[in-house]
Amino acid sequence: MSLPHAILTALLEKPSSGLELTRRFDRSIGYFWSATHQQIYRELGRLETDGLIRALPAEQPSRGQKKSYEVLPAGRDELARWTAASQDPKPHRDPLLLRLRAAAVVGTAGLEADLRRHLQLHERQLAEYREIEERDFPPGRDGTGDRLRHLVLRAGIDLETFWTQWLRRALEDFPGPPEG
């Protein structure tokens, strides 16, 4: 149940319409909680029904008209409650690691090219994160909110760094020394 809270966070940072939220989920927030526009519109409807957000008054007919939302006090309370609540880490699901495990059984044929492609994608993402860090967190003091946001970005940078290193290491084993 993280999507509503992701949306509440995004709306608290800045009141937005569905499409604007969708755009922000393609960068920023979406780096660690992705969502499509269909999910977002549905969830906006629920949050409004539940009284956690409201449409900014600007006389909107139903369709095709931009509709912006802001967070109500009940929404902020719910987000604070959720943030403080204890949550178990969800089990990981990583298809790439699964594929390597499968390759250990059925062979590595055809796998190398896709590993190289993944390496490129992770390198690109890492470069993007580093640009954001340079732009948004120049050396110097951060405020409390900035410090936390910087910490989250560092997680992204370190994770992408890990993947690029791990993939390079994996590729060193391809096609691999002859089997014993």
Added chain:
Amino acid sequence: MSLPHAILTALLEKPSSGLELTRRFDRSIGYFWSATHQQIYRELGRLETDGLIRALPAEQPSRGQKKSYEVLPAGRDELARWTAASQDPKPHRDPLLLRLRAAAVVGTAGLEADLRRHLQLHERQLAEYREIEERDFPPGRDGTGDRLRHLVLRAGIDLETFWTQWLRRALEDFPGPPEG
């Protein structure tokens, strides 16, 4: 569509019953592709219907009787096809990073205790992975399959190492220096 392939991999490594698979998904395979027994039984049924696996002949009445499965040639082919096929990396979803982002907006009250708990859990997982590495991959030469399995385990070790380090760093900021 990774669960059927996770099951095929597990069954190729060793033919098993549903419950045995469930146990193996609680360790080993489950470290990077978790599944509950309900998912596994449902998927075993589908795989059997599709002719990718079959129940080992041992006259099984319907319920309460152990039923083991093995992979058929069509199943091995499908796994090899899937392993070699190009796949885009799925977007990440990390509730903990989301919570830190939310905390940047609504405050960090109540968050520290859960971060400490997560740190403990990751430390335990890391210790477990290291034991497995010592036991299953002692220094020396690995075969090709072993090399790949070791590589996958190293990913687990490195990821857990990252999380423990990141969480320690995050906790250094709690309750945090006074706000600017």
Added chain:
DNA sequence: AATCTCATGTAAGTAGTTACATGATTAT
């Protein structure tokens, strides 16, 4: 008028989760 883009949605399907049901075997 036709077309393109912006913006909001509906519908259907798949995957995963949670709660519960039931038969078979073993231990007390």
Added chain:
DNA sequence: ATAATCATGTAACTACTTACATGAGATT
């Protein structure tokens, strides 16, 4: 015989994905 555990399942629900629909405003 009762209870605990092993083993296999059903049912209902939630979250996510994919494909499509539709209105409004701008462009040609």
